[in-house]
Amino acid sequence: MQFEAYDIALLPVIIGLVSIAKTLGIPQKYASLVAIGLGIPCGMFYIAPNHVGEGVLVGVTLGLAASGLYSTTKNIVQQK
Numbered sequence: 001m002q003f004e005a006y007d008i009a010l011l012p013v014i015i016g017l018v019s020i021a022k023t024l025g026i027p028q029k030y031a032s033l034v035a036i037g038l039g040i041p042c043g044m045f046y047i048a049p050n051h052v053g054e055g056v057l058v059g060v061t062l063g064l065a066a067s068g069l070y071s072t073t074k075n076i077v078q079q080k
Contacts, residue, residue, distance in 0.1 A: 007047050014038050014066040029076070032067035039063025 018026075018035045026034055036059075043059025044052060 010039075010042050010046070010062055011066050014042065014062060018066065029078075032063075032071065032076070035067035036060055036063030039066065 014035050017038055018031050021034050022028065022031055039062035040056055040059035042062060043057070044055030047058050048055035
């Protein structure tokens, strides 16, 4: 697998889709999980379609980058 510079363009797409999901009623607490959930199919089907493990790893990385690793941990741990 070779990571191309244009693959990073998926980050704003994931961020935009998570923003849409939040306006549709997804609680802020679960926004980062939605980003990871969107990142995994992007990694599996777009970036590394022939390597499932690499696609999942890249997808999780994209989801965490889109939501922010710190805010992900903070939102999941923080009780509201």
